[in-house]
Every structure is written in C-alpha cells, then in structure tokens.
Amino acid sequence: MNDRSCLLRKRLSTVLSLVFAIAIVMGAGPGLYLVNPAPSDSAAHVTWLGLPILYAWIVFWFLVEAMVIVLAYLFLWDAAQESDVLPESQHRDGPHGNTNP
Amino acid sequence: MNAILSAADTTSRLGLMPLVALGVYLALLLGLALYGYLKARLTEEDYYLAGRQQGFVITSLTIMATFFSSSAMLAVPGTVYKEGIAFMVFALNLPIAGGAVYVLGARIARVARAGGHVTPADMVADYYGNSPTVRVLVALVGVLYVVPYVVIQIRAGGHLAQQLFPNMGTITVGGQTFGAFAAGATVLSIVMMLYILVGGMRSVALADVVQGSLLLTGMLVAGYTVIAALGGPGPYVEAVSQLPPEALSLPGATGRYTAWSLMTICIFASLASIIQPAQWMRFCAARSPQALKRTSLIFSIVLPVCFLLGVMPVGLGARALYPPQRIGGELLPHPEVGRWDQALITVLRDHGVEVLGPAGPLIVAMLFIAILAASMSTADSNLHALSAVLTRDIYDRFLRPGASERERAWVGRFVIVAGSALALALVQIGEHRQDFAPLRMIIEMQFVAMAFSCQLLPVVIDMLFLHRGTRSGAIGGLIAGLLTVALFTPAPGILLGQSLGQPVAQTADYLKSLFDIGFCGLVVNVVVFVSISGLAKAARANQGAQ
Numbered sequence: 001m002n003d004r005s006c007l008l009r010k011r012l013s014t015v016l017s018l019v020f021a022i023a024i025v026m027g028a029g030p031g032l033y034l035v036n037p038a039p040s041d042s043a044a045h046v047t048w049l050g051l052p053i054l055y056a057w058i059v060f061w062f063l064v065e066a067m068v069i070v071l072a073y074l075f076l077w078d079a080a081q082e083s084d085v086l087p088e089s090q091h092r093d094g095p096h097g098n099t100n101p
Numbered sequence: 102m103n104a105i106l107s108a109a110d111t112t113s114r115l116g117l118m119p120l121v122a123l124g125v126y127l128a129l130l131l132g133l134a135l136y137g138y139l140k141a142r143l144t145e146e147d148y149y150l151a152g153r154q155q156g157f158v159i160t161s162l163t164i165m166a167t168f169f170s171s172s173a174m175l176a177v178p179g180t181v182y183k184e185g186i187a188f189m190v191f192a193l194n195l196p197i198a199g200g201a202v203y204v205l206g207a208r209i210a211r212v213a214r215a216g217g218h219v220t221p222a223d224m225v226a227d228y229y230g231n232s233p234t235v236r237v238l239v240a241l242v243g244v245l246y247v248v249p250y251v252v253i254q255i256r257a258g259g260h261l262a263q264q265l266f267p268n269m270g271t272i273t274v275g276g277q278t279f280g281a282f283a284a285g286a287t288v289l290s291i292v293m294m295l296y297i298l299v300g301g302m303r304s305v306a307l308a309d310v311v312q313g314s315l316l317l318t319g320m321l322v323a324g325y326t327v328i329a330a331l332g333g334p335g336p337y338v339e340a341v342s343q344l345p346p347e348a349l350s351l352p353g354a355t356g357r358y359t360a361w362s363l364m365t366i367c368i369f370a371s372l373a374s375i376i377q378p379a380q381w382m383r384f385c386a387a388r389s390p391q392a393l394k395r396t397s398l399i400f401s402i403v404l405p406v407c408f409l410l411g412v413m414p415v416g417l418g419a420r421a422l423y424p425p426q427r428i429g430g431e432l433l434p435h436p437e438v439g440r441w442d443q444a445l446i447t448v449l450r451d452h453g454v455e456v457l458g459p460a461g462p463l464i465v466a467m468l469f470i471a472i473l474a475a476s477m478s479t480a481d482s483n484l485h486a487l488s489a490v491l492t493r494d495i496y497d498r499f500l501r502p503g504a505s506e507r508e509r510a511w512v513g514r515f516v517i518v519a520g521s522a523l524a525l526a527l528v529q530i531g532e533h534r535q536d537f538a539p540l541r542m543i544i545e546m547q548f549v550a551m552a553f554s555c556q557l558l559p560v561v562i563d564m565l566f567l568h569r570g571t572r573s574g575a576i577g578g579l580i581a582g583l584l585t586v587a588l589f590t591p592a593p594g595i596l597l598g599q600s601l602g603q604p605v606a607q608t609a610d611y612l613k614s615l616f617d618i619g620f621c622g623l624v625v626n627v628v629v630f631v632s633i634s635g636l637a638k639a640a641r642a643n644q645g646a647q
Contacts, residue, residue: 020200028193029364032351036360039346046349047342052417054186054349058193062405065196069401077203077394 020068027061118466119265133307137300145506148301149489150386160387161396163306166313170479171257174472179442181416185348187358192408198371199401206384207393208565213385221381222494228564229572238579240494243378246554247483249547254480256528259286293481294521305481312474319471320411327418330452340421365617373555379486419444488516555619556582559630571637578630586622
C-alpha cells in the first residue's frame with residue numbers, strides 16, 4: 001500500500017468514526033430531545049409523514065450507522081492488509097506479552 | 102386467569118401442531134449432535150472451538166443466536182409494550198455490537214490463534230505476564246455473566262412449555278407436583294446437555310444455525326402478525342399514532358428511559374455482550390478474519406431490521422390491541438396479557454391462527470418453537486463456555502496443572518452435566534417456592550450480568566490496541582469495576598445491614614436512572630486502571646534511574 005492510499009484510508013477511517021459517533025449521540029443519545037414530543041404537551045407533533053416521529057428518527061440514524069458499516073466493510077476492513085494486529089509487546093516479548101508489574 | 106384460559110383455547114385450535122413441531126425440532130437438534138460427534142476430532146481445541154474452522158454462515162448465525170436470548174422474543178416486545186417507543190432506541194445497540202464483531206473480534210481471533218488461547222482469561226492473563234490473579238478475575242467475570250443466563254433460559258423454557266401445553270396433566274413425585282413447566286425445563290436441559298456433550302462447539306454452532314434462522318424468521322413473522330391483526334400497515338400506523346403521548350416519547354411510560362441511560366446502554370451493554378466468553382470463543386472458532394468481517398456486516402444490518410420491523414412493532418401493536426391500565430398510579434398490563442413479557446405470545450395466541458392463513462396453526466407453532474430456540478441458543482452457548490472457563494482457567498491452572506487433554510475433556514463434560522443439573526434443580530425448586538433465595542439472587546444477577554462483563558473492556562482495549570496498562574493496573578481496575586457493579590445488586594444490603602445498605606441502594610438507584618450500570622463500573626475501573634498503571638510505571642522508572 002502506498003503512502004497516498006494509506007493517508008486516504010486514515011482519513012476515511014476518521015470521517016466514518018466521527019459519523020458513527022454522531023449517529024450514536026443523535027439516534028440513541030441527547031439528540032433524541034431534538035424531536036422528542038413532550039409527553040405533557042397534547043398539541044405536540046407525534047408523527048412525521050404518518051409515522052411516529054421518534055420511530056422515524058431511530059430508523060434514520062440506524063440507516064446512517066448501517067451505511068458507515070457498509071463503507072467500512074468495502075473500503076476499510078481489509079483483513080488481508082491487517083498483518084500487524086498482534087500487540088506490539090507480544091512481538092517484542094514473546095508469548096507473555098506485557099510483563100509490566 | 103384470562104390469559105390462562107385463552108392459552109388453553111389457542112392450544113386446542115393448534116391441535117397437535119405444537120407437539121409435532123417440537124418433536125421435529127428436538128429430533129433435528131439430536132441429529133446435529135450426532136453429526137458433530139461424527140465430525141469431531143478428540144482434541145480440546147476441537148471440542149471448544151470446532152478446530153477454528155467455522156465459515157461465515159455458521160459464524161454469523163451462531164454469533165447472532167448467542168447475542169439474543171429469549172428476551173429477544175419476550176422481554177424486548179414486552180418492554181416496548183410497557184414503555185412505548187422509547188425502548189425502541191435500544192435497537193441502535195445492534196450496529197455497535199455488529200461493528201465490534203470485526204473491530205474487536207477479528208483481533209481477538211488472530212491473537213488467540215497465534216497464542217493458542219481459547220477463553221478470555223487465557224488471552225488476558227497471558228498478555229499481563231501470565232498472572233494467576235488476572236486469570237481468576239477474568240474467569241470470575243465470565244462466570245458472573247454465564248450462570249444467570251443459563252438458569253434464566255432454562256426457566257424461560259419451562260414457562261413456554263406452560264403456554265404450549267396448558268392442558269398437560271401433572272405427576273407427583275415425593276410430595277411435589279410436576280406439570281408442563283417441569284417437563285419443559287427438563288426436556289430443554291437434557292436435549293441441550295446431550296448435544297453439547299456429544300458434539301461440543303460444532304454441534305452447538307450447528308444448533309445455533311437452526312435456532313438463529315428460526316429466531317430471525319420468527320421476529321419478522323411476529324411483526325407481520327401484529328400488523329395484519331390491526332388491519333394492515335396503514336391502520337397499524339394510525340392505531341399506533343393514537344397511542345397516549347407517554348408511549349410515543351421519552352422517557353417512556355414509567356419514566357425509566359432517559360436519553361443518557363439509553364445511550365450508555367446502547368454502547369456499553371452491547372460491547373459487554375460481545376466480549377463475554379461464549380462470543381469470544383465464537384470469534385476464536387472462525388476460520389478467518391474474512392468470516393468475521395462478513396458476520397459483522399450481516400449482524401449490523403439483519404438484526405436491527407428484524408428488531409425495528411419485526412419484534413419491536415409487536416410491542417407497540419400490543420399496546421393498541423391490549424392497552425395497559427393505570428391502577429392506583431401503577432402501570433399494569435392488560436388482564437388478557439397477564440405479564441408484560443407475554444405481549445408477543447398474547448398477540449400470537451389471539452390473532453396468529455386467523456391472520457396467517459391456512460398455514461396459521463403451523464406458523465404459530467413454529468413461532469413458539471422460535472421462542473424456545475432463542476432460549477436454547479443462549480443457554481447452550483453459555484453452558485459450553487462455562488465448561489471451557491472452569492476447565493481451562495481453574496481446573497487446569499490451579500487444581501490439576503498436569504492434567505492430560507483427555508482428562509480435561511472429561512472434566513469439561515462433567516461441568517456441563519453438573520451445570521445443567523444444578524440449573525434445573527434451582528429452577529424447579531424456585532417454581533415451587535417463590536421465596537427461594539438462590540434463584541431470586543440469580544435472577545437479580547441477570548440484570549447486572551452485562552455490567553460485570555463490561556468490566557473486561559478496559560483490559561481488552563489495552564491488550565488489543567493501546568498496550569499502556571500494567572498487570573497491577575489491570576487487577577486494580579477489574580476489582581474496582583466489579584465492586585462498583587456489586588453495589589447495584591442486593592449484596593450491600595445483605596453485607597452492610599439496613600442502616601449502611603440503604604444509602605448505598607439509594608445512590609445506586611439514582612445512578613441507575615441516569616446511566617447504564619456497566620458504564621458506572623467502567624468509569625471507576627478506568628480511573629483505577631490508568632492511575633495504578635501510571636504509578637507502577639513511574640515507580641519502575643524511578644528504580645531504573647537509581
């Protein structure tokens with residue numbers, strides 16, 4: 001793998017990680033309050049295009065997360081190129097890895 | 102009472118179909134056990150990891166089937182029925198877990214293959230200088246996760262048998278009466294024990310393929326059933342939109358699910374479930390990183406679809422069909438439903454045969470078997486993992502270090518028989534004595550099992566990615582994390598007494614309302630791990646300088 005391709009992979013990795021983190025915060029975290037209808041407000045919009053708004057929101061962020069994983073599968077997770085996944089200490093110290101007390 | 106009468110009525114409409122479907126299913130499992138036995142080689146690695154040769158179809162289905170217990174078909178639609186749409190956010194834990202199958206799983210598999218590791222404790226202890234303390238702590242985390250799951254699944258099998266065969270007679274042995282519950286729990290335990298004993302991981306994984314396929318199909322068919330019961334997609338959405346606002350918003354009908362608690366559950370409960378011993382061994386059993394890469398993609402997309410379009414809409418539909426009631430400020434399920442976790446069973450019971458056409462009785466019977474399959478797929482994997490943990494991490498290392506491979510294999514099988522028998526005995530006694538303390542404690546433990554497993558995350562991430570921690574840091578972090586999680590169990594009340602236990606329980610309840618329990622333990626764990634590792638390194642640097 002040349003330097004340019006390595007750099008592109010690193011950038012893509014950063015962007016996808018960022019998008020995935022945003023999707024978690026928006027879809028499963030405080031971002032939910034952007035659309036959450038107040039339970040006490042009877043006039044609040046509870047649907048969007050006929051669907052319950054919270055359900056539509058969850059499905060949207062699931063699609064974002066799924067897209068990130070598909071892109072990672074296609075362009076990042078190249079198992080054949082991940083030759084160095086053993087902990088460095090295992091390479092260095094043999095089978096007993098980290099011998100720090 | 103209504104629920105029991107309806108169950109009897111439905112069973113009469115299903116005729117012999119549940120018995121036939123159950124018979125075919127159990128015969129298939131025993132056939133797979135025989136196949137696993139014929140293919141087996143007499144080595145420990147083959148028994149626990151199927152020779153590390155499983156392709157992506159088996160890997161993906163066994164990982165997905167192990168990930169979800171009977172809760173996928175009972176507790177998840179039940180909680181949506183109780184809380185409303187707020188709990189559907191929980192589906193977003195699935196892409197996180199799916200991604201971790203590759204990001205963590207492929208690395209775990211590669212390190213395990215290089216080092217000949219089988220269990221989490223094998224690898225983690227080896228990494229931290231072959232430390233016996235680390236080994237015992239990691240094995241303890243595994244046992245704390247595995248035991249409640251085995252017991253609860255066997256109990257769920259008994260309850261399902263009560264639903265399937267409500268008219269079954271009883272027999273009396275030694276003054277105790279045994280009926281459908283006892284028969285269901287016993288048959289489930291014996292069949293499961295047989296195929297684990299005979300074929301090891303190969304049989305368990307093949308059984309998971311059957312069980313996983315049933316589970317995924319069952320989820321989607323259950324979703325279709327509730328939508329059809331309400332008159333189709335349009336009327337379904339309209340009926341759901343008319344639900345009370347508390348069912349369509351956070352924090353849910355009981356106020357339990359805030360955004361922060363949901364987010365921490367989604368992240369940390371999913372990762373905890375992915376690094377538990379049974380899943381860890383499935384990563385190690387995969388033929389290649391490519392198999393895990395494909396598994397990761399399938400898991401991340403197929404499971405959330407089955408949840409968001411299948412089993413979770415059942416809970417919302419059930420809310421429209423059987424509105425829960427508030428009596429004296431307390432939210433209770435509709436009398437026809439009886440218990441929250443019976444939402445899906447009630448929908449199937451009352452509407453399945455009508456809406457599923459001529460094949461309705463067969464499909465409904467298969468759906469009941471899918472729920473049983475969900476229980477068995479989790480129980481068998483965890484029982485098999487328990488055998489590996491106790492044999493390799495405890496017996497082989499501390500009790501009989503010189504034991505031969507043959508001896509270890511027999512000890513592993515003994516653990517499976519003893520574990521099944523003990524779990525079955527606990528469940529049977531608990532069914533007759535509602536106040537039976539050991540079973541109640543184990544049921545309580547199920548709610549914190551994932552939180553205990555979560556405490557492995559810092560050492561796993563350090564071992565696979567960071568390489569900054571020290572052995573003493575790992576030990577300190579694990580102990581601190583486990584003790585913190587223990588504060589969320591009834592243990593402080595028992596050990597510290599009422600006066601000291603009460604404030605601890607109140608603080609724990611407050612934190613639980615804000616965050617996932619595993620996350621609370623993890624914060625303490627990481628702080629201790631980082632601090633001790635830093636101090637240990639500084640002390641070593643000082644010694645070096647002197």
